[in-house]
Amino acid sequence: MSRPVITAFRASPDRGRGLARDMRVRWAFEEVGQPYDVRLLSFEAMKQPSHLARHPFGQIPTYEAGGVALFESGAIVLHIAEQHPGLLPEDPAARARAVTWLFAALTTVEPPIVERSMASILERDRPWYAQRLPMLDENVRTRLRQLSAHLAGADWLDGAFSAGDLMMVTVLRRLDGSGLLEEWPDLAAYIARAEARPAYQRAFADQLAVFQAASAG
Amino acid sequence: MSRPVITAFRASPDRGRGLARDMRVRWAFEEVGQPYDVRLLSFEAMKQPSHLARHPFGQIPTYEAGGVALFESGAIVLHIAEQHPGLLPEDPAARARAVTWLFAALTTVEPPIVERSMASILERDRPWYAQRLPMLDENVRTRLRQLSAHLAGADWLDGAFSAGDLMMVTVLRRLDGSGLLEEWPDLAAYIARAEARPAYQRAFADQLAVFQAASAG
Numbered sequence: 001m002s003r004p005v006i007t008a009f010r011a012s013p014d015r016g017r018g019l020a021r022d023m024r025v026r027w028a029f030e031e032v033g034q035p036y037d038v039r040l041l042s043f044e045a046m047k048q049p050s051h052l053a054r055h056p057f058g059q060i061p062t063y064e065a066g067g068v069a070l071f072e073s074g075a076i077v078l079h080i081a082e083q084h085p086g087l088l089p090e091d092p093a094a095r096a097r098a099v100t101w102l103f104a105a106l107t108t109v110e111p112p113i114v115e116r117s118m119a120s121i122l123e124r125d126r127p128w129y130a131q132r133l134p135m136l137d138e139n140v141r142t143r144l145r146q147l148s149a150h151l152a153g154a155d156w157l158d159g160a161f162s163a164g165d166l167m168m169v170t171v172l173r174r175l176d177g178s179g180l181l182e183e184w185p186d187l188a189a190y191i192a193r194a195e196a197r198p199a200y201q202r203a204f205a206d207q208l209a210v211f212q213a214a215s216a217g
Numbered sequence: 218m219s220r221p222v223i224t225a226f227r228a229s230p231d232r233g234r235g236l237a238r239d240m241r242v243r244w245a246f247e248e249v250g251q252p253y254d255v256r257l258l259s260f261e262a263m264k265q266p267s268h269l270a271r272h273p274f275g276q277i278p279t280y281e282a283g284g285v286a287l288f289e290s291g292a293i294v295l296h297i298a299e300q301h302p303g304l305l306p307e308d309p310a311a312r313a314r315a316v317t318w319l320f321a322a323l324t325t326v327e328p329p330i331v332e333r334s335m336a337s338i339l340e341r342d343r344p345w346y347a348q349r350l351p352m353l354d355e356n357v358r359t360r361l362r363q364l365s366a367h368l369a370g371a372d373w374l375d376g377a378f379s380a381g382d383l384m385m386v387t388v389l390r391r392l393d394g395s396g397l398l399e400e401w402p403d404l405a406a407y408i409a410r411a412e413a414r415p416a417y418q419r420a421f422a423d424q425l426a427v428f429q430a431a432s433a434g
Contacts, residue, residue, distance in 0.1 A: 052363075052366075056321075056363050056364070056366070056367035057321070057325050057360065057363050058363065059325070067310050068309070068310045068313050068314075069310075069314070070313055070314065070317045071317055071321070072317050072320040072321050072324060072325065074320040074323075074324055075313070075316050075317040075319075075320040075321075078316065078320075079313050079316075092285070093284050093285045093286075096285050096287055096292070096296050097285075097286070097287065099292050099295065099296070100287045100288055100289050100292040102292075103289040103291040103292040103295075103323070104273075104274070104288070104289050104292075106291075106320070106323065106324045107289060107291055107323045107324060107327070108274050108276070108289065110324070111328045111331065111332075114328065115328075115332055122352075126345070126348075127345070128343070128344070128345035128348075128349070131343075131345075132345070135339075143274065146269075146273050146274050146275065147273070149269075149273065150273035
């Protein structure tokens with residue numbers, strides 16, 4: 001079978017900090033030892049019919065391999081985790097719990113983080129920004145507090161490292177620079193533990209190289 | 218095996234309109250013909266340690282069956298769809314695409330809908346609400362426009378009705394009363410097509426009966 005092909009930003013708006021959603025897929029591939037190819041897209045290319053046929057919402061990443069064409073980082077990471085050992089436990093009940101954490105990262109923890117982040121980009125100059133920010137911060141803190149209580153000093157969310165941890169860490173990393181993570185040293189340590197994994201480091205280096213090439217070009 | 222047990226609001230804030238997240242799980246059970254039991258929770262009970270042990274973020278629904286304990290409506294619907302025929306295609310590529318649509322509903326379409334809805338509840342009396350609303354509406358419209366373009370007159374998102382459609386319809390229904398769905402008659406028809414399914418109607422009636430009992434009590 002030929003290598004899977006994913007799409008990523010040619011020039012990521014995160015400037016190579018590993019916050020774009022291709023990072024999740026790259027990391028998953030590295031954890032399971034599956035080589036892959038990347039097709040880089042400009043913002044203009046992402047709005048073209050050829051890309052919209054792959055991703056109806058005009059985003060990255062997409063995934064294509066052996067007749068399977070997917071979008072949505074959550075679906076792609078889950079697919080990779082189902083195709084290869086290493087990201088989901090063998091026991092069916094533990095496996096279902098790991099999938100639950102993958103969903104929790106994307107649908108319960110990420111939305112208030114993205115909402116805060118988008119407001120800080122798009123509404124920073126608006127008169128209401130200073131008044132709304134404490135509310136946005138508190139929505140994030142609620143989730144961090146609950147997540148910290150769940151972790152309760154454990155290394156990972158549920159037993160061994162899984163696709164659920166992979167997704168949760170990429171979601172939490174989006175708080176980089178907000179000052180909020182610093183309020184929960186256990187969550188900062190959880191992220192650092194994940195970032196120390198060789199698979200994470202390879203994926204991070206690869207996405208950074210793309211940004212550096214774009215900047216030099 | 219004993220029946221699965223899910224949790225739901227004793228008195229849903231949506232007043233029985235089928236917008237709470239247990240509706241997704243009820244509908245999935247009805248589509249596959251799996252009887253289930255419901256444990257109703259007050260808002261106080263949802264914050265107690267016994268519930269937080271089942272759901273670290275203190276929400277509903279949860280799912281328990283045969284030694285498997287899950288939370289997150291997306292994970293629960295996916296689990297039901299994997300355990301029973303009826304909500305995912307047999308063909309592996311089509312199956313992975315249906316799962317992609319389940320993720321797309323939750324992570325790409327739902328966040329701007331929830332953000333708009335929460336602002337209309339929590340910030341309606343704030344001086345900035347009237348200025349922010351057009352932006353929130355436009356974020357929702359972007360997704361509806363893309364979804365409509367993808368549907369392109371088809372009955373369902375990708376071939377036969379799947380867990381992806383089930384989730385997308387429950388997400389779109391949260392726009393009820395916003396006036397936005399009326400701008401896309403094809404999406405309104407898509408929702409109506411789903412609501413006409415006998416499984417949907419049974420699930421809807423069951424959650425409505427819970428709210429009516431709470432109101433009468």
